[in-house]
Amino acid sequence: xxxxxxLEGSEAVALAVKACRPQVxxxxxxxxxxxxxxxxxxxxxxxxxxSQYVRVESEFSAASVISGASTAGSRAYTASSSQxxxxxxxxxYASAGMRLPFVITGVNRQISAPISIQVDHQDTISLxxxxxxxxxxxxxxxxxxxxxxxxxxxEDANILLPVMVCMDGWILTHSYEQISLLxxxxxxxxxxxxxxxxxxxVRDPKTWGSYAEENVLMEFKYAIQxxxxxxxxxxxxxxxxxxQITGRDHGGLIEAYRTHDAEMVLLAMGSVVGTTKDAxxxxxxxxxxxGLIKIRCYRPFPHEDIWEAVKGxxxxxxxxxxxxxxxxxxxxxxxxxRLCGRPNAxxxxxxxxxxxxxxxxxxxxxxxxxxxxxxxxxxICVMEPQWVGLDQTILSQGAQx
Amino acid sequence: xxxxxGAVVKGGTSLEYKTGSWRDQRPVLDMEKCKVCGQCESVxxxxxxxxxxxxxxIDYDYCKGCGLCAYECSAGAIEMIKEEx
Numbered sequence: 001x002x003x004x005x006x007l008e009g010s011e012a013v014a015l016a017v018k019a020c021r022p023q024v025x026x027x028x029x030x031x032x033x034x035x036x037x038x039x040x041x042x043x044x045x046x047x048x049x050x051s052q053y054v055r056v057e058s059e060f061s062a063a064s065v066i067s068g069a070s071t072a073g074s075r076a077y078t079a080s081s082s083q084x085x086x087x088x089x090x091x092x093y094a095s096a097g098m099r100l101p102f103v104i105t106g107v108n109r110q111i112s113a114p115i116s117i118q119v120d121h122q123d124t125i126s127l128x129x130x131x132x133x134x135x136x137x138x139x140x141x142x143x144x145x146x147x148x149x150x151x152x153x154x155e156d157a158n159i160l161l162p163v164m165v166c167m168d169g170w171i172l173t174h175s176y177e178q179i180s181l182l183x184x185x186x187x188x189x190x191x192x193x194x195x196x197x198x199x200x201x202v203r204d205p206k207t208w209g210s211y212a213e214e215n216v217l218m219e220f221k222y223a224i225q226x227x228x229x230x231x232x233x234x235x236x237x238x239x240x241x242x243x244q245i246t247g248r249d250h251g252g253l254i255e256a257y258r259t260h261d262a263e264m265v266l267l268a269m270g271s272v273v274g275t276t277k278d279a280x281x282x283x284x285x286x287x288x289x290x291g292l293i294k295i296r297c298y299r300p301f302p303h304e305d306i307w308e309a310v311k312g313x314x315x316x317x318x319x320x321x322x323x324x325x326x327x328x329x330x331x332x333x334x335x336x337x338r339l340c341g342r343p344n345a346x347x348x349x350x351x352x353x354x355x356x357x358x359x360x361x362x363x364x365x366x367x368x369x370x371x372x373x374x375x376x377x378x379x380i381c382v383m384e385p386q387w388v389g390l391d392q393t394i395l396s397q398g399a400q401x
Numbered sequence: 402x403x404x405x406x407g408a409v410v411k412g413g414t415s416l417e418y419k420t421g422s423w424r425d426q427r428p429v430l431d432m433e434k435c436k437v438c439g440q441c442e443s444v445x446x447x448x449x450x451x452x453x454x455x456x457x458x459i460d461y462d463y464c465k466g467c468g469l470c471a472y473e474c475s476a477g478a479i480e481m482i483k484e485e486x
Binding site for chain 2: 097098099100160197198205206207208209210211212216219220223
């Protein structure tokens with residue numbers, strides 16, 4: 001039996017984490033993730049949460065605490081945002097290399113400077129090469145469900161990698177929605193206690209991530225890639241298993257929305273997906289053959305599933321809230337690299353939309369589809385990334401000063 | 402070394418790496434001046450100085466010759482000399 005409650009997104013995540021019974025939680029405050037660890041702190045103080053709740057002095061320590069807890073054989077969790085996630089970077093690379101299966105909620109927020117606390121994906125995208133598995137969620141219910149799956153995926157004996165569940169700050173974390181909560185017995189049945197193959201024990205000393213010379217280092221890195229590739233199917237299996245319990249199927253590595261006969265496909269991730277689906281429904285009513293691919297799992301990158309969904313289309317428009325300065329958006333780079341060499345691959349246009357919380361509404365999305373329609377009908381390859389909605393007045397002021 | 406997941410191995414593997422060969426200067430301890438205070442042992446970053454029969458012994462298999470012990474020794478009992486092979 002599940003219970004339905006109206007909850008703030010952060011509280012829903014905290015309840016999901018609690019239900020997963022982590023033995024160690026580390027916490028360092030940063031907006032907009034604060035309410036998650038705050039809710040967990042209250043549960044711990046009230047005696048409702050049987051976890052070691054460790055308050056630390058920085059995000060570097062927050063990551064180090066769960067890394068250490070994981071080597072000791074504990075299920076471990078933390079959450080962070082923006083600069084906090086960047087400060088964890090070194091530890092996350094090391095933890096992936098040591099194959100430590102903890103879970104982090106990456107609450108998306110832009111990176112300074114200029115400073116702002118609004119949402120974009122620059123923070124978690126910056127961690128894409130670390131060996132951490134990354135999911136992006138559209139809604140708070142999906143955030144709740146994905147955290148359950150995250151621990152099971154991380155702890156799979158053939159995966160053993162950290163997992164980050166990325167959710168948009170404010171838009172999700174601070175919104176109140178109906179959330180269907182699983183009964184504890186259902187969660188326990190789905191997610192048994194963590195059984196590590198190795199754990200720290202003073203009676204049997206071991207070293208994690210020991211020195212590896214040039215004759216073996218590459219093989220260790222290749223093993224992480226193998227785990228990622230193996231993960232693609234295993235993640236889908238675990239999502240299906242969870243869907244049977246919850247009755248909610250959010251899709252596999254991607255969700256293909258109205259792509260079956262689509263000539264134009266948008267590709268997006270995070271909370272903008274909901275708005276995009278509505279925009280597509282409206283455009284469909286006007287006879288436009290538009291579809292959407294929502295990326296749920298960004299690392300490993302599900303290029304096979306994306307190809308299956310876009311192979312009949314003439315153009316794909318990537319909407320992304322990140323940018324690699326001097327090049328283009330990371331998701332477009334991934335997509336183009338994996339489409340290259342495919343027969344009759346669609347054109348790809350990269351839309352940089354929503355940096356620093358700039359609104360991406362149905363009007364904006366409809367305008368993007370118009371650009372795609374023109375490019376595909378005239379077979380124009382739009383090489384340069386398109387910055388959506390730039391204010392020319394502000395830009396000209398900047399040029400003068 | 403075999404590939405173990407996460408490069409997890411039995412502890413103490415660094416003992417196999419005799420890093421003393423990296424040294425270009427060696428500390429020499431003058432027991433006449435040594436007060437057996439333990440300063441050198443506590444600052445050695447390679448744990449290469451041990452107390453043995455109430456005397457300090459430098460383990461040249463692991464001493465990299467950084468000279469911290471000589472710098473910190475308040476009795477001036479440690480001198481760094483050029484390593485020769």
